[in-house]
Structures are given as C-alpha cells and as structure tokens.
Amino acid sequence: MTVQIAQRTLEDLGFADVLRALAHRCRTEPGRERALARPFLDGEEQVAEALELIAEARRLGQEQFSLPLGGVTDLRGALELASKGGMLEPRQLIASAQLLFAFVRTREALEERQHVVPRLAAISRRLPMLEQLAVRIDRSFEADGEISDRASPELREARDRVRGLHRRIKGWLEEKLHDESFLPKLRENYYTIRNGRYVVPVVSNYRGEVPGIVHNASQTGQTLFVEPEGLVGMGNDLAIAQSVVTEEERRILQELTNQLGRESAKVLEGIAAVAELDEVEAAAVLAGDLRAHAPEFSGVEDLALLRLRHPRLVLRDTEVVPNDVEMKGQARALVVSGPNAGGKTVTLTAVGLCALMLRSGLPIPAGEGSKMPLYRSVHSTVGDAQDLSQGLSTFSAHVVMLRDISLSVGKNSLVLIDEIAADTDPREGAAIAIAVLEELLTKGAVVLVTTHLEELKALAHLDPRFLNARVGFDAKKMAPTYKLQLGAAGASSAIEVASRMGLPGHICTRARDLAMNAGGALAKALAAAEEDRRKLQDELDRAKVAAEEAERLRAQLEEQKQQFERERKARLMRFNEEVAAASDQAALEVQELLKTLRAQSNEKAAADARAQLLQRAEEANQRAKAARAELFQVEAPPPAELRVGARVRHSGLNKDVEILEVHGDQVLVAAGIIKMRVPVSELSGSRAPKPKESKFPERNKQEQHLARAKAAAPEAVGATNYRCDIRGMRAEDALSEVESFLDRGMRSGEESALIIHGHGTGALRQAIRDYLAASPYIRMFRPGENHEGGDGVTVVALRA
Secondary structure, three states, X not given: OOOEEOHHHHHHHOHHHHHHHHHHOOOOHHHHHHHHOOOOOOOHHHHHHHHHHHHHHHHHHXXXXXXXXXXXOOOHHHHHHHHOOOOOOHHHHHHHHHHHHHHHHHHHHHHHOOOOOHHHHHHHOOOOOOXXXXXXXXXXXXXXXXXXXXXXXXXXXXHHHHHHHHHHHHHHHHHHHOXXXXXXXXXXXXXXEEOOEEEEEEEHHHHHHOOEEEEEEOOOOOEEEEEEHHHHHHHHHHHHHHHHHHHHHHHHHHHHHHHHHHOHHHHHHHHHHHHHHHHHHHHHHHHHXXXXXXXXXXXXXXXXXXXXXXXXXXXXXXXXXXXXXXXOOOOOEEEEEOOOOOOHHHHHHHHHHHHHHHHOOOOEOOOOOOEOOOOOEEEEEOOOOOEHHHOEOHHHHHHHHHHHHHHHOOOOEXXXXXXXXXXXXXXXXXXXXXXHHHHHHHOOOEEEEEOOOHHHHHHHHOOOXXXXXXXXXXXXXXXXXXXXXXXXXXXXXXXXXXXXXXXOHHHHHHHHHHHHHHOOHHHHHHHHHHHHHHHHHHHHHHHHHHXXXXXXXXXXXXXXXXXXXXXXXXXXXXXXXXXXXXXXXHHHHHHHHHHHHHHOOOHHHHHHHHHHHHHHHHHHHHHHHHHHHHHHHHHOOOOOOOOOOOEEEEOOOOEEEEEEEEEOOEEEEEEOOEEEEEEHHHEEEOOOOOOOOOOOHHHHHHHHHHHHHHHOOOOOOOOOOOEEEOOOOOHHHHHHHHHHHHHHHHHHOOOEEEEEOOOOOOHHHHHHHHHHHHOOOEEEEEEOOHHHOHHHEEEEEEOO
C-alpha cells in the first residue's frame, strides 16, 4: 500500500533538514539532487535493500576508503547538446574526459571489493568503460585547456606554418627597427599588433615616406599605426594560415563532441549510477555523524527506541539527552506530560522523524536493538495551526486538523499530536481529546500525544491501551531534566517555570495558593506524589554523599594500614641486615683467630670455630633475605596462580619473570635469556600487565611509518611555468625526459616545476611519481589542483 505523508507533517517535523544534511554530504551535483528528492519506500524489501547499501558504504568508510569520484561534474546539459549535434567548448570536453576516467576508477575500485560490497559493485556495473574515448579527449588538450598539437597532424602542420610566418614577420620588423634611415620616422622604436596585423607607430608627418596600410591612429592623430608595404603579403599569408588553424580546431572540437554524443546515453546512465553511489556514501557519512543504527522493522508491531536522540538537534551539535521510548503489548498510545520546555515536543518529533527516516531507507539516531514498525502513514499537528485567512482561531484550526487526521488514519498509522485540545475549556477539551484518541486507537493507529490535561493522564489507569510518560523536572534547580520517564504522569510545574522565567515572586506565591485550593483531586495527588518523589530524591542524594564519604575514609584507612605494614617490614629487614653485617664482621674476626690457632698447631679447634661461625653467618643472611621477601609481598600481591606461562614478580631481581616449570615449592623462571630455579616464597603478583602482541605487527609498523611521514610532511608548493610535457610517451622515454628536465631545473635554480603526464590508465602517472619519490632532486610533490590540470599533472618542489 502506498505511503501517505502529508506536507504539513513534513513541515511540522522538519524532515527537509534531514534531507539537506544528506545533500550537504554528497560530493556531486547529481548526488545532491537525488538526496533532496529522496522518496519514501513502499515495501519492507525496498527499505531493507536501502539500509543494506548504506551498511556496505559504512564498511568502506571503516576501511578509510572513499569512492574515487574526483573529477565528476554535472554534464547532463552538455551531453544533451552533444547528442543533438552541437559543439562543446574545450572546458566541457575536458570535464567529460575527467568524468569518464572517474567512471573507470570507481567501477574498478568497487569490483575489487565486490566480496565485501556486492550491492555497490552491482551499481558500479552501470558505469560505462569508455577509457579509450577519455584518453582521446585528454590527449587533445593541454593542461590550460588549449587544444594540443597532438590533436591532429593537420593542426600541428597549420600551427607550424603560423609560427613560421610570425618568425619571418618579426625578423623583418627587427631588421627595420635597426635601420638608421627608418627610425626617425617612428614615434617609438617598437612594433605591435592592430586588428591581427603587425604595425609600427609612424609619425603622421612621415606618412608618405612609409608606404603601407594604416590600421589605427592615436587619439591626437599624431601617431599612425602602419603595416609597412613589405609586410602586407606576409600578413595576408598569416591571416590565411590562422584561419586554417581556427577551422581545424573547430573540426577537432566537433569531432570529439560527436564521439561523445554517440555515447551520451551510456554516459547519462553512468551519471545516474554515480549519483546513486554518491547518495549512498553520503547517507553512510550522515549515519556515522548521527551515530545511527538500522532498527528491526520486519514484522514488528511494538515500538522500542533505545537511547533515542532528536536528529535535528544532533545535526546542530546540540547536547542531547538520550531517552528510551517504548510501547509494548496492548499499549498503543503514549501520553507525555510534564513541564513546558521540558522536552515533550522534542520526544514527539524525534519519534516522527525516525519513522520518516526509516521509511526513506535511512538509519535512525537510536541505539542498537531498537525496534520500529514501518508505518504506512504519519500524521502530525505540532505548533499553532491558526489560520486568519480562513477565519480560524487556534482551537478551531486545531480541531480541523484533528478531524482530517481522524478521517485519514487506519491500521499501521502513526499520529503525533502536540498539546491536544489545549486552547479551550479544560473540561470540555479533555472530553474532546479522549474521544479523538479512542477513535484513533479504534482505527488501529499508534498515537503519541503531549498534554497538561489531568483527565488524559488518568487514562493509563483505566485503559491498558494508554501509557503515561513524563519529562523530568529538577525542583532544586527549578529546571527540566529533559529525561523521559515511562509509566508515570508528570505535573506541569507551570508556576515553577514561570518563576524561573522571571515572573515576580509574590505573583508565583499567590498562584501556588490558588492552584492548591482550586485543583482537582488528581492534580493534588500528582503534586503530593511529586513532593514525595522530591523528598526521596533528596534522601537518595544525601545517602550517595554519605556512601562516597565512607568509601573515601575506607580507602584512606586501607592506605594507612598498608603504609604501617610497609614500615614494619622495612624495620625488620633493616634489623636482619644489621645482624648479617655483624655476622660478616664476626667471620673476619674468626679468620684472624684461625691464623693464630694455626700458628699454635691447634688445627682441629680452629676448624670447629670456623664452621660454627660460618653457620651463624648463613643463618643471619637467610633471615635478612626472608625479611626482604616478606616486605616485597606486602607491596605486591601474591600471584593468582602458579602455572606455566604466568608472569610473576621476583623479589631478588625486582622485575617480572615468566614461569617455565613448577616443581612443588620450587619453580623454573625465565628473565629474558636468563633461566633459574627459585623458591615460591620469592615470587609475587606481576606489577604490570603482560604486553599484548598485535595480531597484525606489520600493520602497526605501517601505521608508525605513516605517522612519521605525516609529521615530517613539508609544506605545499604552488604551480609554476617551468613545465615538462610527457603525454603519449612510453614510461622509459618519459623517465629519461623527466630526469633531463630536472637536471636543467636544478642548474637554472628553479624552485618548482610542473610535469604534465595526462590521466590515461594511470600507469605513466604512477611511474613518474614512483621515480619522484626516490629522486634526490625532489623536496616534495603533489597532484595538480583543478585549475592546474587535476590529477593529469604533478607539481614538484625542487631542493635548493
């Protein structure tokens, strides 16, 4: 069934802003036109196909790949002229060659990735492969747009004749300007061109002495611009030769235009395919900017938008509070209440915009796992519908909108009503609102409505088809929170909002008294519930503060405990080290004693004394070592488990080691190339995580090289008149020519140069740039800008 979206709905929701954002991200004019006219899709299959195309484009974006659409211009008008036998200008023909090259590049790039993006590759097959025609056109023009001598042998021959005649005429004039008898008759010693003829400035008094044709005169008449008689014949020959050149240039332009015209249907189809690809890529960029996802929609009846954000607010870089909007089971109408300026209308229009975006095949700014039906029609009434031209008041116009909506909705329709029946008596307005909502639900529509009417807030307690929601209000800050809370009705907080907006305090106080005394039972109940909620929130806030303070004290005590334990272990270690030092001193004393005993030939007594002293020294060393290990265990936690491959800390080495073998209370560990057996008591938990090994080490190296290259990238260089044209040459000959060209440039002190290689297949361009990348002459190089010849030239900066 056809999708029905009224123009009023599109204006209410601002869907044009979404389409403009999509068009802004397109890179071609046909793509922008297609984006602005993006249609609503009829069936689930079409929507799913559109979303899959965007998903493929997002995968390309994640690989940092962008479609090679450089050089694509809108040539639809020029192609129509060419197909009718007209003649295109050089700039149009050059643009057509760029377009044909872009077709080839785009198709080849997508076909290489067709296993990843099969749908985009299928679209690219509509791009015609007219590379031969593109090369023919490209070779026919210089980088500045002038027709090249290579365009035809006849043109080269005609231009050679013109150049020869120019040289002959200039030689004749140079000879005359050095003739002492001729110079006094001239106003100044130079020659110029008037009306396409070479002339000299003759003093009018010498007119009779310089025979020839007068082509012009100065304003005073004192100077006559005369073509000397001896030049007339050569001037006539030059005019004829130039006309031959002009005619040949016209013939070449017409020939190229005719060739393009014969392929115009294919080229137009290619432009249409490029526009589609451009729009899909732009939609992928827009989805990334909105952090959008494709919701589940096939066979879905429940609405569940998770972390929903308003797309227009996100596009304005406004801070947006995400909200969950859900209607499940029997719930078919969401009644949103709460303070003014609290986000009720934002929620309403966000849901509506998502419905339109999904119908047009675009991802929506909601989280993964969201669900949304494909609504057949979307109706809205948002804002003031007053129409003075028809004599309708705000309420009358609102009722007319409700009437039209109730007559046109059906099953699977989405209806969005802002402040339903608000501009009339509240009791009668509530009755009208309830009747309208019941009618809409009976017809199978899904409804979102904002209201301040108490009777509508009470519907959720009486009818399971209705679900309450409210936007929050911070009574402390006297400001809305913009957070949607499902399952609860909200007070309007109108007096608080008025106070925040500057209404005098005594007026607000009086208004509160009147509201409490005059309000209905539901209003008082809501006010009491809100007051209870505020008190509970205050208590919760105080409890959070107390919990945070308790956690801070606990952490402080834990730190003090650990500090005390470290100090205790350190004192113990110092004591044991002092004992070990004393033992060492005692050993020295015993050695001296042994010398004395040996001298007395009491060998047995000396051996016993030495053994006892060494034993005491070893015991002291073991105590010091155990103390150091104990202190180490305090500062670092014990290992989680002793297993082969685990990393642990060794107290003696004070570094991480890897466990190779485990044998009871002894383990074999490796520290680099060193392996040793150590007791378990000397090990503790690792103080640093095990370094992660990249799955793609070569990629990391590549990224590091790229980063260093970017950091060292030199400044850009401008174009220059020092240029070398190698189009049509073989790569080997072209490289030789470029090398000689750069040699001359270095000797003459040139700072930059321009190498013209054309577009072609790209092989010559790549060979030249590979050579430049390795050349010691080159400081940097870059492709040409559009006005310099685009990718058909390379601009080079020479080293000083």
